Amino acid sequence: MHEKCGVVGVSLEDRDAARPLYYSLYALQHRGQESAGIVTHDGFQQHSHVEMGLVGDAFEQSDLEQLNGSQGIGHVRYPTAGSVNACCAQPFSVSFKSGSLGLSHNGNLVNADEVGDQLADLGHAFTSDGDTEVIAHDLARNLLEEDLVRAVKRTMSRIHGSYSLTIMHDDTVLGVRDPEGNRPLCIGELEDGYVLASESAAIDTLDGELIRDVRPGELVVLHADGTGYDTYQLVQPENTAHCFFEHVYFARPDSVIDEQLVYEVRRDLGRALWDESGIDSDVVMPVPDSGRAFASGYAEAANEDADADGVEFAEGLMKNRYVGRTFIMPTQDERERAVRLKLNPIKSTVEGKTVTLIDDSIVRGTTSNQLVELLYDAGAEEVHVRIGAPPIVAPCYMGIDMASREELIAADQSVADIRDEIGADSLAYLSIDAIAGALSKSKADLCLGCVTGEYPYDIDGEAKDREVDRPAIGTAASADD
């Protein structure tokens, strides 16, 4: 279950949490369009509304009005092929002996089956095959025997993989980030409460102030009266495994993740791209909207480069702003035209010129191929493609739905082959070192699985890029304190 999702949690002093949660989910809509859900607690009971579709479609006025209570969590879920299924929409709710639990999960466990089997041995029955339900059951079980903080710690000792969680235990809202810090999670302050969210843009939307990122391995417990929060560093990781792809592609440019503004990281990556593989051309042109920050940094560096001729930054591909809505797809015959429904080249910007086209990444390569062709058709003399990330050579198991290995154009081809396949005059990717540099992190603190094929997790059939001693499940519990 590879999910790109968004999670949020709020605790307010005196105001219903439903509307702030709703706005937060709207701010995180780019992290998931398949389903949206909110669970609140009014001190006595949970209220829940989870539905398929975009935030705006999933909730009506009356739904928000029924979601009583000043505490709550929310979730948006990414549409992954084949799983368009109401059963997996979140937050996931259960009631158990010592109260109710709601969970919103962004990430992917690598040992969900193992933990699930152990719980099944103890008699647990599951309504879905999702790893979120496994976390919920494990936590519920631990809560029978221990207090909240110890219960979370025990669960963290048993589950492995990526997880940024917002949890509601009765009316207490928690945030948990996995020890590797793979997925983002941050905490912010509102005028009358606190908020946990996948990205700081959600905090901005609520007119709040970003306090800081939740640390890898940290638990944040929001006071149920909205006046404060406690934190517990439950696991002290030796190394992290931050996902650099959040910065490259997935997160909003206006979010700050792990202390860095995504937009600035992208501009820095663009500058590095010029340094590594800059090429003189008449115009530098982004693939809108994904390549814009990269192209702006690239052009800036080019124009500052005393050895270079100077370059024009131009918007040469115009996007139909209704892209992404319902649409009857072109027939097979018309398929090559499909890209023009989305992006139209501006002839005067392209005709007779040498063009550098900048994008954030290449996954399958089909769109790049179509765009290059489009630019030649519009009269470009040369088309050079520059990519603000390294070649993606392997799938992501940690929560970004990229494609399977067979579909990845770079999985088994050299850069020269890819250049030929997309038909460009030249092609260059960014180096992994440049990524680490722009993020001010050691490579050992990044998850680079998709660009190296070596993962910081135990994944069946895949290489591991580090040695970490993990306690075996089950013995973990006794090693708790």
Added chain:
Amino acid sequence: MHEKCGVVGVSLEDRDAARPLYYSLYALQHRGQESAGIVTHDGFQQHSHVEMGLVGDAFEQSDLEQLNGSQGIGHVRYPTAGSVNACCAQPFSVSFKSGSLGLSHNGNLVNADEVGDQLADLGHAFTSDGDTEVIAHDLARNLLEEDLVRAVKRTMSRIHGSYSLTIMHDDTVLGVRDPEGNRPLCIGELEDGYVLASESAAIDTLDGELIRDVRPGELVVLHADGTGYDTYQLVQPENTAHCFFEHVYFARPDSVIDEQLVYEVRRDLGRALWDESGIDSDVVMPVPDSGRAFASGYAEAANEDADADGVEFAEGLMKNRYVGRTFIMPTQDERERAVRLKLNPIKSTVEGKTVTLIDDSIVRGTTSNQLVELLYDAGAEEVHVRIGAPPIVAPCYMGIDMASREELIAADQSVADIRDEIGADSLAYLSIDAIAGALSKSKADLCLGCVTGEYPYDIDGEAKDREVDRPAIGTAASADD
């Protein structure tokens, strides 16, 4: 959770079960319009489609096509106020250590909280507060330790209340009827398989033959190859507690329940009504469609009665056949006219005549009142009301959504008071003895809670009409074999 629901299960030799299940649910649509669902198993995995709405709205062609497998169960759920909630739609599915379970439930447990608490003590977490989930978890737990038949037996020893269940454990379809036989369940044979259903009309729809009712306390296991079935009398009840209201009102007239054709029982009740409280009048007229069979029996008995003057059976109230669809309700001012949107009196049948109006039951009394007034307005000289059931004096806890005690017109009024309130010249109900007589059952074998206020079950705050030793939960398990 008072549910009027319909359940079904089929096991076929070689044909997909989805379409037969779909037709069965359509045949049982009167038992529940809130949601509809089907779960099938293809030998390897479960397939499920559960949605809000009528059967015809809940399924599209493509949904049926995805429901692979020759085994399956289905459910239609009744809309009870306040619970219009996707979470409670059935069949309920879980996977657990030794496989998958699907459950369709018609009825209501009286000790769901108690059993649920015990399971919660063992660490179980619940996604809803429904008793069906409690049964599923209990059965799943038992299946960890015992074979299917013993596991069902142990669960039956722990749960009390009314339940007709169709269950699918992996690809094995089961039917279970509670020891009191409160809700109906029957088994039928198809050309290429077997079917379990709440009512025999569902079997007819599939061109099948009714074999017999599932006996109170009996388990039926359909062979997974569609070629046969085994039965186990897991509990041998001293007395049953059949719901007589199924015959009076709830079931289809063309169903055979506990060996009696519902339509014939209704005609017999009509005949008994003449015997007990017949009154000479010009016309006998049913409230369509619910009173038709009663009125036909009543008129027949009247015309056979040598001491009576003879009476004309006439359809004097015409029903708008679009009643039940979406409709903007009349304003408060127009409320009294509302009944005319549904039922229109035929003046020529009523004018200047003495009329006996026959219906199956009176719950709140508002419709009766409006109909009596309508008949006077249309020129009736006298209006006598005859009801084919005793006064409903108490709520149903076993699965029929009647009304709360305060809303029941007969809860605290004499028949004379009710007559005055509905404005009739005379009013008579049928006796409880007549009910028992028409059903050929001793009163001790019927659930008469709604007409006596004494229930065959332990219900908080209600009187009990019999003494039955039930094993305490937990000790039951050890008394198993």
Added chain:
Amino acid sequence: MHEKCGVVGVSLEDRDAARPLYYSLYALQHRGQESAGIVTHDGFQQHSHVEMGLVGDAFEQSDLEQLNGSQGIGHVRYPTAGSVNACCAQPFSVSFKSGSLGLSHNGNLVNADEVGDQLADLGHAFTSDGDTEVIAHDLARNLLEEDLVRAVKRTMSRIHGSYSLTIMHDDTVLGVRDPEGNRPLCIGELEDGYVLASESAAIDTLDGELIRDVRPGELVVLHADGTGYDTYQLVQPENTAHCFFEHVYFARPDSVIDEQLVYEVRRDLGRALWDESGIDSDVVMPVPDSGRAFASGYAEAANEDADADGVEFAEGLMKNRYVGRTFIMPTQDERERAVRLKLNPIKSTVEGKTVTLIDDSIVRGTTSNQLVELLYDAGAEEVHVRIGAPPIVAPCYMGIDMASREELIAADQSVADIRDEIGADSLAYLSIDAIAGALSKSKADLCLGCVTGEYPYDIDGEAKDREVDRPAIGTAASADD
């Protein structure tokens, strides 16, 4: 354009017309389910809401609220194959030099093309190919030169065919019935106004009193203040051409049409059926709901007949009350089972008995065939079919969507052939004379086209059953006064 439709018009003293129109359309829903519409006038301007679907689906609360004004007309339209098209939904509205017009039409013109061509010669442009638009344009043109009554008279002199119209000219509501009185139209009185409707059941729904049928060739003008109405016998027909099928099949049983209660006519036809072709059998059984009144009259006559053995009237086929809703149709293989989804035989009523099955008519014969088979399968010894109308040998051009000639089972087969095709032991239809008798009309005053193949109208390629001098279009206008 063969339409079975319902029309209505109201003029009230002081109350908005929208809700009464809405309830009337609900009462006439059986006359048309494809679309529903209401047009009102508040003294200054028209308000209109016309939508596809059932009345309950076509209008929301807010739609009714916007339909201001105490005068208005409404329409429900029948779904005819191939024309599921918003363009033809009614009422049809136009504005022209001397005001606004709204029209609701039930019926079918035979010279719409001719009149339309003449108007086109004068420059008229049409948005649809419907005959209602032709009437509207013709009337609008006449209103440029003449007062309302003369304008309607001139239009009536130009159009031929069947038409019951409710018209709104600015805030004046009119009712017009064609000179042959082919389709029904009646006028009723409300507490605070007057109402025109296709059937009296719509008047009942509004708690009004039926005044009388609008006479063939008559114009009724409702006063715009709701206090009265004027009538004008604009055309004095020699003979009428009432549609007997309204009584046999189309109208509600509780409507009074041309002074006769439809339900009573059907019972009389049932009695006549016994007289003409009664046969001794154990049970007489209606096809629900269409055959019920016929069967009741038939059984009554049988039991009054001293020479007969007496017969039991029994409901032996039970109808699924959800028939007519959305439903995934059975596959070809399952087609023969389709009828069981709608009607289920009660074995105990049928088994080992001789059965007389009564219905109102046979069109294609497929359902009859399936029902006969169903009864044999349920154990009937003999099945005799009796039909309360003559064989339908030709299509209807006047507004009832029956079928094309090739689809009519009786178009080119003898009764014996049909009996063989449907598999009954015997089959009898009612005579045309019996129809005329029950309706107390001479055959010359009925439209018998569908049972004789000879029509009272000029229809291309069909025989005419009478000689009527019609003024040629165009000269008609000068012959007006």
Added chain:
Amino acid sequence: MHEKCGVVGVSLEDRDAARPLYYSLYALQHRGQESAGIVTHDGFQQHSHVEMGLVGDAFEQSDLEQLNGSQGIGHVRYPTAGSVNACCAQPFSVSFKSGSLGLSHNGNLVNADEVGDQLADLGHAFTSDGDTEVIAHDLARNLLEEDLVRAVKRTMSRIHGSYSLTIMHDDTVLGVRDPEGNRPLCIGELEDGYVLASESAAIDTLDGELIRDVRPGELVVLHADGTGYDTYQLVQPENTAHCFFEHVYFARPDSVIDEQLVYEVRRDLGRALWDESGIDSDVVMPVPDSGRAFASGYAEAANEDADADGVEFAEGLMKNRYVGRTFIMPTQDERERAVRLKLNPIKSTVEGKTVTLIDDSIVRGTTSNQLVELLYDAGAEEVHVRIGAPPIVAPCYMGIDMASREELIAADQSVADIRDEIGADSLAYLSIDAIAGALSKSKADLCLGCVTGEYPYDIDGEAKDREVDRPAIGTAASADD
């Protein structure tokens, strides 16, 4: 009826026109989201599908399949308050004596009432109060007496105002642009046919080549076999009245209108803005997406200006890409936060800096006010606002839905007042001369009504900016040839 709409028409050699029309409408979706429609002709008859909603929602696969024929026209309609009404969706179709007509209209007639009244005098009846129906009726009437070209010419002599039309007369597709050329219309060539469209981006989408703009007063007739076209300069205007707002705001940046690329015009306007009112600041920042081209030109000019300090062009406001979808609006209390749901300032780009914010226009001023406040909240030292168009002081009557005069912030306030109201440190608009300069047109050839209050048309209660002799309606016809 102020409409911003998009029109299109295609004639192909051998391929169905429906899909190309569908893609064209998708490319023109920004010109109208209220309704979408396509009318085709297969040589024998018209096929039509017109529905409310976005292109993607209005059409299903089966709708396109039914739209047979190689000729067709299409329309998208802009949602103007109060007219959300299916009756006005286009293309508008009528049939009349000499065939069928379909019309798609972008623009607004100023004498629709006058022409409509004259037609009403001749007996015409109208189904809507739209000016498109008036054009259709007038043209239909002329076609009774004259050939197509003369008929169009006569209609053009009678109607005044703005109109770009695509028309289908039987299977002949026409394009007509009003003599003032107020709304855009262009013609393009496809591999197998020709296309007329409001904007050239629609032609690009079909892989076609823009041939040229349709000239003011010109008629283009596409051959019905898709192989060519004829043009007729039916009216030779002295002056045009091009709408400059198409370039500033309404059209797609990648469209070429009247020989100028919209994107380049916007960049030129940005450059002119620097020249006229440039101010030194740390960053120049567009309001996305509307201000981007202006800001890019402005920053470029600033950096080329030897006297200036240089400026950083930065994307400091990030747009939620789901803006525009269904959304529950914030409560009154939260209203000021609403803008943050759409646009989020990037603190690091703004904090401690002087900012120039660039947008295309200010209508009501509320968004500008909120954005200025947002930037101050994010730490801006100074906020200067520069607008790429003159102040809008009067409403548009020609087809752009701006606002009524009372709502326009500049209608009765000085620039200094507006600056105070929006809270900026400085505010400057672009001059009218700069607009004319960038468009390479004399002011006498532009419609400047919204920025001068003087219109090139006779509009009740508004001043006129020029003297043009227009033939009186009616006499026009005789002056035809």
